Amino acid sequence: MRKSMYLLVALSLVVALVVAGCGGSQQGQTKTDQKMRIGVVVKALNSDYWKIVEAGAKAAGEKYGADVTVLGPNAETDVTGQISMIEDQITKKVNALVVAPSQPSSAIPVFNKAKDAKIPVILADTDAKWDSKVSFVGTGNLNGGKLGGEYLAKILGKGKKVVILRGALGDPTHDDRANGAVEALKAAGLEVATIQPANSDRAMAVTVMENIIQSKQEFEGVFCTNDEMALGALKALEAAHINVPVVGFDGSPDGLTSISEGKLNASVAQSPYNIGFQGVEAAIKAAKGEAVDKRIDTGTEIINKDNVKQKLDELKKILGK
Secondary structure: OHHHHHHHHHHHHHHHHHHHHHHHHHHHHHHHHOOOEEEEEOOOOOOHHHHHHHHHHHHHHHHHOOEEEEEOOOOOOOHHHHHHHHHHHHHOOOOEEEEOOOOHHHHHHHHHHHHHOOOOEEEEOOOOOOOOOOEEEEOOHHHHHHHHHHHHHHHHOOOOEEEEEEOOOOOHHHHHHHHHHHHHHHHOOOEEEEEEEOOOOHHHHHHHHHHHHHOOOOOOEEEEOOHHHHHHHHHHHHHOOOOOOEEEEEOOHHHHHHHHOOOOOEEEEOOHHHHHHHHHHHHHHHHOOOOOOOEEEOOOEEEOOOOHHHHHHHHHHHHOO
């Protein structure tokens, strides 16, 4: 009887230890295997540019084993929609945020909410005057604008007039690109005929360019602060049988295809893929408490007929086309 009781007690202890061991193993596994969650909120997801940013962000997630969610409103002008998406990511308690703010001043209150929730914020593509950001990852847009202006100045020569189509007013990315181009054009002895907003939209750029043509404004070249507007301006110019060089900005697939077809003259290419990839990379480091550089510049270059094929091949690999 006593022997049976000892056996029963011993068996109970073994079972208890096994159960405890399994439970501890499961808890440890859950903690170890839980993926870091990074929320990426861009200005829109309606263009190749932002799709390439998304591809870079997701590639970084795959490399570092993080769960990356990329969100964006239907248009870059939907500031309220973008802020709601950022708030939603804060509510979901992501480990870090990567944001390309459409209107930085309007986004600062929601950035402060992220700070209060102890969620580090990386600004990508577009910077903001917010002291609590971990880092800015993106293009030096002022220098990129200068590069575009200098290129157009070499083609046209002194005394010529240039039309500038820019993104939404109040967007510092497009402020910098336009200001850089103006600075370079004036320094080279050219004149800026007019600067008109076309909100980074191809269809709107067609209309704006048509209105400039109908106003009988004299110009010998066009600079646009993104490729979508450059392609819209080009469409309006072709319809009016006006042949002047058009230079865009972004190095988007559609823009590069147009260059390869001999239509768009050039594009100031940045690296949206690197903006997405390095933005998420910085966010993961910040969430782990690791040091992150305050500014990460992804650079710009001119893409024209001489190097467009190489760039197109690179983009096809990224987008899987």
